[in-house]
Amino acid sequence: MEKKVISKAVINRLPRYYRYLGDLLEKDVVRISSKELSERMKVTASQIRQDLNNFGGFGQQGYGYNVEYLHSEIGKILGLDKKYNVIIIGAGNLGQALANYADFERRGFFVKAIFDVNPRLVGMSIRGIEIRLMDELEEFLKTNEVDIAALTLPKTQAAQVASDLAKWGIKGIWNFAPTDFNLPKDVTVENVHLAESLMKLSYRLSVKEKEQQEKEQQEKEQQ
Ligand code: NAI
Secondary structure, three states, X not given: OOOOOOOHHHHHHHHHHHHHHHHHHHOOOOEEOHHHHHHHHOOOHHHHHHHHHOOOOOOEOOOEEEHHHHHXXXXXXXXOOOOEEEEEEOOOHHHHHHHHOOHHHHOOEEEEEEEEOOOOOOOOEEOOEEEEEHHHHHHHHHHOOOOEEEEOOOHHHHHHXXXXXXXXXXXXXXXXXXXXXXXXXXXXXXXXXHHHHHHHHHHHHHXXXXXXXXXXXXXXXXX
């Protein structure tokens, strides 16, 4: 059978569906029509149907979607039916903030250790998660199953650390350092760059500002 390729745009929308359905579940909503879901999410109903049809639909004509079932099926597609052990490399502002965020555990991501080169941080712990010296990393990876490494260390150090992690068997890198890596194909990297998101916001703000100026200009001309 031909394997269906799911577009990146669809994959990008799935976490949002998952989050909305999770909110509905918390409110004990049992079922929802694609129209209602579309109104809440501000996505067209046909977009929702199209997106979910990629995975076999899940909906029933005249019934809509069973919220619990759809939530759990999307969770499976996103791999959230598994548990992931995570380590954080770089225990500075961002690394500590991530370690402090307990909600990742609710999604199945468990931070097991934080590593840093700064000996002054060693022995400290955040929410019971110990900060260890980088020298211990290789040994730690031999004796603990780790699925994902979050990189919250300086850009200049990130590529070397990422390549060591790949060599020691890490398959998932959640990269916050503003740099790209050249890693073996079996290593999956997800980059998170808040500055890029801010640039998108500034673009949208400047487009709106231009539209407003054009509108004001037209109004002036009509007077
Ligand atoms: P920070 O200076 O507070 O923390 C960096 C930590 O990394 C320090 O504790 C330092 O000792 C440690 N470190 C240095 N070299 C290391 C190595 N080779 N191995 C392990 N640990 C090492 O910096 P902050 O603010 O936490 O930022 C960390 C990184 O995240 C930077 O690359 C920064 O540009 C990036 N960043 C990215 C954001 C994003 O949206 N992607 C947002 C904020 C920061």
